[in-house]
Amino acid sequence: MEGGINAWKGLVAKGIPDAGMAYFEPAKKTGELIALAWYLEEGSRKFYAEMARREKDPEAVGLLNELVDDEERHKTSLFQLQQTLSGRKSDPAFPGSLIGIKPGVEYLEGGMLLSEALEWVRGKEVREVLDLSVSLEVNAVDLYIKMERKVQEKEARQVFQILSNQEKIHLERLSSLLEKR
Amino acid sequence: MGVVDYFKPVSTWPAEKVREFLDQHSPQEYNLVDVRTPQEYEKGHLPGARLIPVAELETRWKELDPNKLTIAY
Numbered sequence: 001m002e003g004g005i006n007a008w009k010g011l012v013a014k015g016i017p018d019a020g021m022a023y024f025e026p027a028k029k030t031g032e033l034i035a036l037a038w039y040l041e042e043g044s045r046k047f048y049a050e051m052a053r054r055e056k057d058p059e060a061v062g063l064l065n066e067l068v069d070d071e072e073r074h075k076t077s078l079f080q081l082q083q084t085l086s087g088r089k090s091d092p093a094f095p096g097s098l099i100g101i102k103p104g105v106e107y108l109e110g111g112m113l114l115s116e117a118l119e120w121v122r123g124k125e126v127r128e129v130l131d132l133s134v135s136l137e138v139n140a141v142d143l144y145i146k147m148e149r150k151v152q153e154k155e156a157r158q159v160f161q162i163l164s165n166q167e168k169i170h171l172e173r174l175s176s177l178l179e180k181r
Numbered sequence: 182m183g184v185v186d187y188f189k190p191v192s193t194w195p196a197e198k199v200r201e202f203l204d205q206h207s208p209q210e211y212n213l214v215d216v217r218t219p220q221e222y223e224k225g226h227l228p229g230a231r232l233i234p235v236a237e238l239e240t241r242w243k244e245l246d247p248n249k250l251t252i253a254y
Contacts, residue, residue, distance in 0.1 A: 001254040005217070005225065007196040008254070012225035017232045138228055145208045145229030164208065164229075 013142035035095030043108045045071035109140035130178040137171040212251040
């Protein structure tokens, strides 16, 4: 690419190559990656839900609520994928049975702590909330592309591909709204 | 990789063309490689880019699918 990264005007992801896969313990097995993705989706869902409750801008609230629904669907897809791969119809302890996390510590898809994100947005304008959301989503796209590369199972690759494509759509929608604000 | 491969022409794309290509293709269709240092990669990289620093290319090029277009920066 001519000019290298300095010529790039688009969004960039941040973090080390395995960022996002090493938040709790280095997640290596497919089941661990699925559980990790589930936790990150849940963290993002909570963040968007809180932002939707707090914001007044109708268009932003509408989009944030759609993101909440999407992240919930992503969690369902990940749960179903784990069921398919494990051959077990139910695992009441999922996702904690697959990966260890500290109680009460929640992360967003971009790797940021949920508590830190909620603290950061306090008193901020909708534009800044959207800006943070864009950076979360660009890291989510980065993460799912990498997860897709790491897994061998066809079903898992498909799910991670779908997730990275959907996070890309989130990114485009958030960026589009941000440009208008 | 044979010696002939060293003489294959490599085109340089402007960033805008790269962006259009990435927008129109799924990540499974190309190799996107960041050849800078890990520290530079950590500060900001194109989403989905693999980190293979220049110094490691000689030993790690096999990680890339030769049947796909490779974009490096």
